Amino acid sequence: MAVTDFTPTYKQPHFLPSQLSSLSTRLYTTRSRALRPFPRRNNARVCCSVAPNQVQVPVAPSVGKKGECYGVFCLTYDLKAAEETKSWKSLINIAVSGAAGMISNHLLFKIQQWLSSSQLASGEVFGPDQPIALKLLGSERSFQALEGVAMELEDSLYPLLREVSIGIDPYDLFQDAEWALLIGAKPRGPGMERAGLLDINGQIFAEQGKALNAVASRNVKVIVVGNPCNTNALICMKNAPNIPAKNFHALTRLDENRAKCQLALKAGVFYDKVSNMTIWGNHSTTQVPDFLNARIMGLPVKDVIKDSKWLEKDFTEDVQKRGGVLIKKWGRSSGASTAVSIVDAIRSLVTPTREGDWFSTGVYTNGNPYGIAEDIVFSMPCRSKGDGDYELVKDVLIDDFLHERIKKSEAELLAEKRCVAHLTGEGNAYCDLPGDTMLPGEQ
Numbered sequence: 001m002a003v004t005d006f007t008p009t010y011k012q013p014h015f016l017p018s019q020l021s022s023l024s025t026r027l028y029t030t031r032s033r034a035l036r037p038f039p040r041r042n043n044a045r046v047c048c049s050v051a052p053n054q055v056q057v058p059v060a061p062s063v064g065k066k067g068e069c070y071g072v073f074c075l076t077y078d079l080k081a082a083e084e085t086k087s088w089k090s091l092i093n094i095a096v097s098g099a100a101g102m103i104s105n106h107l108l109f110k111i112q113q114w115l116s117s118s119q120l121a122s123g124e125v126f127g128p129d130q131p132i133a134l135k136l137l138g139s140e141r142s143f144q145a146l147e148g149v150a151m152e153l154e155d156s157l158y159p160l161l162r163e164v165s166i167g168i169d170p171y172d173l174f175q176d177a178e179w180a181l182l183i184g185a186k187p188r189g190p191g192m193e194r195a196g197l198l199d200i201n202g203q204i205f206a207e208q209g210k211a212l213n214a215v216a217s218r219n220v221k222v223i224v225v226g227n228p229c230n231t232n233a234l235i236c237m238k239n240a241p242n243i244p245a246k247n248f249h250a251l252t253r254l255d256e257n258r259a260k261c262q263l264a265l266k267a268g269v270f271y272d273k274v275s276n277m278t279i280w281g282n283h284s285t286t287q288v289p290d291f292l293n294a295r296i297m298g299l300p301v302k303d304v305i306k307d308s309k310w311l312e313k314d315f316t317e318d319v320q321k322r323g324g325v326l327i328k329k330w331g332r333s334s335g336a337s338t339a340v341s342i343v344d345a346i347r348s349l350v351t352p353t354r355e356g357d358w359f360s361t362g363v364y365t366n367g368n369p370y371g372i373a374e375d376i377v378f379s380m381p382c383r384s385k386g387d388g389d390y391e392l393v394k395d396v397l398i399d400d401f402l403h404e405r406i407k408k409s410e411a412e413l414l415a416e417k418r419c420v421a422h423l424t425g426e427g428n429a430y431c432d433l434p435g436d437t438m439l440p441g442e443q
């Protein structure tokens with residue numbers, strides 16, 4: 001693997017060889033925009049260069065009152081920049097909100113494994129020569145837990161993890177972000193109206209949209225996971241007018257994966273035999289798992305599974321409500337499988353889609369070829385050339401059943417949009433949500 005190219009040319013007597021890969025990694029903590037205890041990345045490498053064979057004493061940065069760093073992340077070594085990265089791509093900044101939460105706790109460690117896995121050696125994802133910086137956004141409430149997350153990252157000795165920052169201010173954490181994985185959101189509590197949830201979470205995503213607009217990379221890709229994710233993605237997008245609307249996604253990949261699994265189970269095949277799986281619409285119980293266009297072993301699903309009643313009722317409802325069934329069994333919502341689906345969603349954007357296949361993601365509807373209302377975030381079938389961008393798949397069938405279901409999910413999203421008009425710059429909010437509107441996890 002190319003990471004071995006990084007082996008420094010000098011000896012470091014006090015540290016294990018495995019630690020050398022993290023030598024230029026450091027952790028920054030930021031609690032507010034006013035307080036920046038450590039230098040920013042572009043001027044962080046302040047120390048002198050070391051000649052080959054010269055031993056350098058590690059320098060621990062001074063610890064600010066509100067910011068602390070840990071062990072190996074606090075050590076600032078300086079390697080000649082050219083030696084450090086001669087075979088590496090430039091650092092990618094990945095921002096993660098809700099970073100002390102359950103999904104994130106799975107995700108952060110998966111991203112690392114994924115980056116350093118053998119799949120990567122074949123160039124399938126970012127590449128084995130792709131160092132990353134993690135910017136972990138939490139709150140006052142979760143700050144200690146964030147420190148715990150950082151400690152676990154430290155103990156994992158990931159060779160491609162070069163920087164870790166933790167903080168509570170999105171304007172700090174989203175600086176130069178090329179990916180923003182927005183997971184943090186308030187869960188719907190007992191007795192809380194959905195309109196209330198839309199408002200509380202909408203405020204979070206409006207603020208984060210503004211922060212992305214101000215400081216993130218101009219081509220940042222944003223994946224909104226926190227529920228209700230489609231409308232949160234719309235709010236985030238509307239508050240970030242300088243970032244292309246196309247770059248905002250609502251995560252429906254978990255629903256796609258769930259649908260593939262159910263079809264495989266029914267057909268008695270392994271799930272890699274299921275392709276062309278579209279989830280249409282909202283990440284809610286109105287979502288439409290499309291068995292008309294999906295394929296099993298390359299054949300239309302209906303040629304393999306002849307039981308139309310099962311497809312229209314059991315399959316559809318099982319996928320729509322899978323999250324809730326899992327919560328009843330597990331006592332908490334899907335953490336690991338959501339994290340896996342976030343990685344799948346990123347991978348689908350950074351690797352070319354297999355010929356003839358596609359994937360689902362919630363994206364902006366403007367210009368869509370299916371007649372879906374404009375100006376909402378709706379899950380649709382997409383293909384990518386692997387450049388982070390995507391195009392909508394044009395050649396799909398839509399029959400009466402599918403059309404009727406799509407319209408129901410569309411109506412729900414239009415109603416959600418009216419509820420958050422005050423957060424999207426479209427005047428006064430008016431909330432007339434359909435009574436049966438539910439997240440997949442609610443039942």
Ligand SMILES: NC(=O)C1=CN([C@@H]2O[C@H](COP(=O)(O)OP(=O)(O)OC[C@H]3O[C@@H](n4cnc5c(N)ncnc54)[C@H](OP(=O)(O)O)[C@@H]3O)[C@@H](O)[C@H]2O)C=CC1
Nearest residue numbers: 098100101102103138139142184185186225226227251254
């Ligand atoms: N799209 C999808 O497929 C799926 C989406 N989800 C959604 O993902 C989200 C996160 O789930 P999960 O990680 O399990 O949840 P957790 O409760 O474990 O973590 C969520 C994080 O959100 C933050 N949070 C909680 N309340 C607030 C608030 N009022 N304001 C700002 N942030 C808050 C907390 O971070 P802090 O204390 O730092 O603020 C918390 O760490 C949920 O909205 C869930 O519904 C879940 C499964 C699938």
Ligand SMILES: O=C([O-])CC(=O)C(=O)O
Nearest residue numbers: 323333334439440441442
């Ligand atoms: O409702 C939730 O929080 C969980 C969820 O989105 C899912 O399982 O799909």
